[in-house]
Amino acid sequence: QVQLVEAGGGLVQAGGSLTLSCAASGRTFDLYAMGWFRQAPGKAREFVATITWDSRPYYADSVKGRFTISRDNAKNTVSLQMNSLKPEDTAVYYCNFCTSITIVHPSCEPEGSWGQGTQVTVSS
Secondary structure: OOOOEEOOOOOEOOOOOOEEEEEEEOOOOHHHHEEEEOOOOOOEEEEEEEEEOOOOOOOOOOOOOOEEEEEOOOEEEEEEEOOOOOOOHOOEEEEEEEEEEEOOOOEEOOOOOOOEEEEEEEEE
């Protein structure tokens, strides 16, 4: 009974910033890496960023230098600060527990259940 609740999406102009939040439950939060994913219309869900239990962050090349992932283990939350947003960042953003991660070419293998996500729309 994993529960994932994303919030903070909205409409922003290109070059702007937005911060997403995720409240997670159903697992022992501080034992898992967490990940952010996104899915644009007509495209597959893709990895965005992951963070280990002790707050080591790793990013997809497409967002490196622009996005920052963080977590608060006391609150069972993970956040995604998005800066310098581009129209191609437009997507529904999801968080999840990571059952495993890769750090050399960063990736996260997500748990099997998903929340509803939060819509991010970047206008040109």
